[in-house]
Amino acid sequence: MNSRERFFATVERRPVDRPAAWLGMPDIKAQPALFAHYGVKDMHELKLAVGDDFYAVEVPYQSPTSTAIYAAFDWYMDNNVDAEERTLTADGCFKDAEEEEDLAFFQWPDPAEYIDVEECRRRVAMAPADKVRLAMCWSAHFQDTCASFGMETALMNMLSNPEIYQAVDRKIVNFYLKANEIFYEATKGQLDAVLIGNDMGSQRGLMLSPQCVRDFVIPGSRKLIEQAHSYGLKVIYHSCGSIVDVIPDLIEAGVDVIHPIQALAAGMEPANLKEKFGGKVSFCGGVDTQDLLVNGTPEMVRAKVRELRTLFPTGLIISPSHEAIMPDVPPANIHALFEEAQAVY
Numbered sequence: 435m436n437s438r439e440r441f442f443a444t445v446e447r448r449p450v451d452r453p454a455a456w457l458g459m460p461d462i463k464a465q466p467a468l469f470a471h472y473g474v475k476d477m478h479e480l481k482l483a484v485g486d487d488f489y490a491v492e493v494p495y496q497s498p499t500s501t502a503i504y505a506a507f508d509w510y511m512d513n514n515v516d517a518e519e520r521t522l523t524a525d526g527c528f529k530d531a532e533e534e535e536d537l538a539f540f541q542w543p544d545p546a547e548y549i550d551v552e553e554c555r556r557r558v559a560m561a562p563a564d565k566v567r568l569a570m571c572w573s574a575h576f577q578d579t580c581a582s583f584g585m586e587t588a589l590m591n592m593l594s595n596p597e598i599y600q601a602v603d604r605k606i607v608n609f610y611l612k613a614n615e616i617f618y619e620a621t622k623g624q625l626d627a628v629l630i631g632n633d634m635g636s637q638r639g640l641m642l643s644p645q646c647v648r649d650f651v652i653p654g655s656r657k658l659i660e661q662a663h664s665y666g667l668k669v670i671y672h673s674c675g676s677i678v679d680v681i682p683d684l685i686e687a688g689v690d691v692i693h694p695i696q697a698l699a700a701g702m703e704p705a706n707l708k709e710k711f712g713g714k715v716s717f718c719g720g721v722d723t724q725d726l727l728v729n730g731t732p733e734m735v736r737a738k739v740r741e742l743r744t745l746f747p748t749g750l751i752i753s754p755s756h757e758a759i760m761p762d763v764p765p766a767n768i769h770a771l772f773e774e775a776q777a778v779y
Contacts, residue, residue, distance in 0.1 A: 436564040437487035438626060445668050445690050445716050447749040453742075455752045455775040456488045456718060457481065457768070458694075459570065460759040462518075471765035478560060484772050487751075489561035490568045490629075493617050494553040497543055503613060504572040506543055507606070509581050522577060525584040534601045542605060545613035554620040568670070569617060569628040573610035575654045576632035579603045592646050599650065607654040611661055618665045627668040629693065629757075630658050635675020638700045647680045652687055659688040670718055672757060676700040678707070685715045694719030694755045697726075708745055718751035721771055727754060727763045732770035739774035 435443065435451045444454045457480075460468055469475060472483040481489055495503040502517035509515075509526040531537055561567045579602050580588040591599040618625065632651055634640055640647065659669050671689040678701035681692060695717050696702050704720050720742050721727060726734060739752060752775040759768065 437566055438564055440487060441566040441626065441751070442668075444748055444751055447713070447716060450748050452778050453746070453748075453750060453752045453775050454487045454566070455485075455772055456490075456568075457484050457486045457772075458754050458757040458759055459490060461761060464759050464761045464763065467761070468759070468765050468768065471769065481565075482562070484768070485776055486772075487566055488568050489565040490570050491557045491561065492570045493613065494550045494557065495545070495548050495613075496550070497548040500543075500548075503545075503549075504574060506545070506548075506609070506613075507578055507582065509578075520581070522580045522585040524581075525587070526582040528582045528598075528602060529584050529587050531583070531598055531602075532595060534598065536598075537601060537605075542609065545609060545616060549613060549616050551616065551620045554617050558621045558624050566626045567624060569614075569621075569625050569667070571610070571614050571617065571628050571630055571658075572672075573607075573614065573630040573658050574632050575603055575606045575610060575658075576634065576651045578606045582606075589642060589646075592642070592650050596650075603650065603654055607657060610658060614658065614661060618662075618667075622665070625665070625667055627670055627690075628662045629670045629672055630655070630662070631670075631672030631693070633672075633674045634680070635673055635677040635696070635699060637675060637696075637698070639676050640679055641675070644679045644683070648683055652680075652683050655684075656687045663688060674699075674756065676702055678702060678710070681707075681711055681715070685711070689715060691716045691718050691751065693717070694753065694757060696724075697722040697755050698724050704742060704745055704750075708749075712746075712749060716749045716751070717746070719753050719755045720750060721752065721754050723754045723756040723760070723763065727759075727767050727771070730767065732766050735767045735770040736774040739771055743775075743779075 440454045443450045474480050493503040499508045500515040505515045505517040662669050668690040670691040672693045676699040
């Protein structure tokens with residue numbers, strides 16, 4: 435099997451020669467050590483050296499205030515959105531908004547002005563033909579809506595003024611629908627999957643009630659999922675933390691793969707997820723980045739991968755349980771993860 439064949443078989447829970455495996459998106463501060471370990475000079479070479487089944491592609495976005503699609507909105511109106519150091523908890527520019535007309539002062543960006551279509555094509559064309567071409571669209575409308583008000587105000591608005599929360603969320607979802615359409619059209623027929631998502635979980639449970647997720651997060655996510663499916667793409671849905679209580683809702687909304695199985699979060703143990711949802715959805719992740727990859731030995735990492743392979747003969751993409759490998763993860767542990775995942779027993 436090549437990487438693409440392995441991915442589609444995994445997602446559809448058909449037999450595979452070995453698990454599909456994804457490196458994720460190493461943090462910029464983690465990259466130098468990984469480059470040195472593998473003897474490469476950039477992310478393109480690293481993906482190939484690792485033997486990653488995926489080739490992830492970021493949407494090229496450049497506006498006067500932002501260099502990343504996931505940081506497109508200048509909620510603090512300081513003309514400089516820091517894509518690396520952002521917060522959801524600081525007061526956003528809509529903190530005091532009560533009516534929809536209170537949003538009128540904000541200049542909503544138009545993604546058509548800031549996405550370079552030719553650069554979209556160039557980035558996707560760099561992917562080897564046999565790799566899974568994964569669009570990193572994110573489209574994190576829940577997180578952006580929280581940032582626009584400040585998270586405390588946003589969550590209170592869900593209960594006390596749902597109309598204002600939904601008005602902002604609609605505008606953000608529409609921004610991402612347009613941005614994604616530009617990217618999908620520019621690369622039509624060349625993508626295999628898209629990663630979208632919203633961080634809804636904490637270590638012990640959801641940050642908001644399951645009903646609030648159903649009322650305020652799922653509707654926008656469903657539109658984004660349906661759009662991706664209309665282009666023939668598989669949808670990998672990301673949320674850190676414990677989201678076990680809303681996995682049935684994500685399945686009903688059409689998600690193909692749940693990412694990243696934050697293994698130490700409550701209810702997110704791989705065995706529990708396999709028992710509850712193994713025949714209904716596939717998963718990506720499972721190799722703990724909070725303790726094991728940071729503090730464990732390469733042999734401990736190999737043992738975990740073997741355990742996951744036994745539990746999930748198919749239906750699991752082996753990957754760190756966070757899309758961003760941080761600088762505290764020794765490269766030798768990443769090497770061990772991939773060597774064990776790629777072994778054909």
